[in-house]
Amino acid sequence: MTRKIGIFSDVHGNYTALKAVYEDALALGVDDFWFLGDLFSPGPGAQDLWELFTQMNPSYCLRGNWDDLLVNSIAGRLPTDKESKIYFAKLAQTLAKRLAPEVVMEIERWPLAKQVELAGLKVGLSHNLPTFNHGQALYPLADQANFDQLFELKPDLDLAVYAHVHHPLMRYSSQEQLIFNPGSVGQPFSQHPIFQADLRANYLVLTLAEKKLTEVDFRKVDYDHQAELKRAQAVELPYLDLYEEQLESGRIHSHDYELLAKINTERGYRQDVLAYNQAKKRFKN
Numbered sequence: 001m002t003r004k005i006g007i008f009s010d011v012h013g014n015y016t017a018l019k020a021v022y023e024d025a026l027a028l029g030v031d032d033f034w035f036l037g038d039l040f041s042p043g044p045g046a047q048d049l050w051e052l053f054t055q056m057n058p059s060y061c062l063r064g065n066w067d068d069l070l071v072n073s074i075a076g077r078l079p080t081d082k083e084s085k086i087y088f089a090k091l092a093q094t095l096a097k098r099l100a101p102e103v104v105m106e107i108e109r110w111p112l113a114k115q116v117e118l119a120g121l122k123v124g125l126s127h128n129l130p131t132f133n134h135g136q137a138l139y140p141l142a143d144q145a146n147f148d149q150l151f152e153l154k155p156d157l158d159l160a161v162y163a164h165v166h167h168p169l170m171r172y173s174s175q176e177q178l179i180f181n182p183g184s185v186g187q188p189f190s191q192h193p194i195f196q197a198d199l200r201a202n203y204l205v206l207t208l209a210e211k212k213l214t215e216v217d218f219r220k221v222d223y224d225h226q227a228e229l230k231r232a233q234a235v236e237l238p239y240l241d242l243y244e245e246q247l248e249s250g251r252i253h254s255h256d257y258e259l260l261a262k263i264n265t266e267r268g269y270r271q272d273v274l275a276y277n278q279a280k281k282r283f284k285n
Contacts, residue, residue: 001209003119004029007182008203009036009127009163012066013043013095014186015052015231017201020223021185022056028217030205033057036163036182037064037127039107041091042243042254043186044232046098063110064127064164065134070095071108076280080273083260090238090269093276098235115154120211124150124160133164138181140167148174159213161204165189168202168218180204183218189250196250199225238269 006025011018025033035058040049066088072078073092078085096104113130116123127133130153137146150160151173159178167190168183183202190196200220207215225247232243242253242263253259264270 001119002214003208004031005118005206005208006030006033006203007036007161007180007206008033008185009064009182010038010166010184010187011040011043011045011049011053012038012184012186013041013045013049014201014228015043015045015049016225016228017186017221017223018045018049018052020221021201021203021219022052024219024221025203025205028205028219032059034059034125034161035061036125036161037062037110037133038066038163039064040070040095040099041066041088042237042239042246043228044235044237044243046095046235047100047103050099050103060114060116060125061110062114062125062127062163063107063112063133067107067110068133071104074104076277078277080270080277083257083264084255086264086270086273087239087254087260089273089276090264093273094238115157119208121158121208121213122154122156124154124157126150126160126162128162128164136165138162139165140169140181144174147171147179150179151175151177166202168204170216170218178213180206180216187246187250187252189252199247199250238267239263 033056069088070092073089074096078089080086112133113126128138129149151157161180166184166187169181171179182204185201188199188202200222203219205217229244229247232240237243246252
């Protein structure tokens with residue numbers, strides 16, 4: 001039996017991009033989806049994005065680093081020792097006003113990794129490393145030994161699929177098991193300018209049948225960036241100017257501490273987060 005699997009990740013709140021991916025996948029005859037993490041923020045998608053996501057009905061959902069940031073920020077327990085953490089927390093705490101609490105509870109239950117068997121092939125799924133969903137260990141230019149860690153817990157895997165670094169990728173382990181990355185739906189990234197200028201949504205379609213990987217299709221899908229910007233404007237998204245820049249150029253400022261410090265101070269975001277966290281602490285006590 002042939003199965004066509006759409007694998008996607010790193011939506012980062014971009015409803016318009018995910019909708020385009022879903023429509024493209026349906027047109028291709030994709031019959032299942034696997035999601036590898038990071039659904040919300042910094043984009044404006046909230047309950048509307050969740051409803052689209054549940055319509056896609058992925059068989060497997062993994063918890064990415066931004067998913068952890070969402071859960072911890074809404075609970076008021078994300079540390080505020082870095083400007084980037086204020087950024088993450090302000091986005092998540094604002095998002096919480098437009099997101100059902102049950103959604104956050106479900107995301108918190110998602111695992112970091114999953115091993116599945118399909119068409120006789122053993123597949124490892126993770127957001128980053130199977131036990132560690134953040135960091136740059138699996139950036140495309142990293143050492144071979146880092147990528148071999150995808151198989152340390154399950155050496156008999158035939159292939160591994162991870163996300164997190166926002167680069168579509170195909171390579172091999174030292175034992176020549178296959179490794180894939182679907183790229184990012186909402187935040188495609190490359191340090192090479194000509195590729196960074198291509199801001200289409202990325203995802204991956206794998207076709208499998210009888211212990212064979214019969215087709216590998218790295219998809220790039222156009223979507224309306226201005227329509228997505230209007231969605232952000234309509235909900236008065238925090239850091240709206242940064243999101244607009246991302247949509248226009250692909251440039252992100254998640255770890256630009258100097259810029260974020262200026263914005264957090266001038267717009268009162270730091271005080272907003274500290275007040276939110278304090279209120280959560282009082283409520284728990």
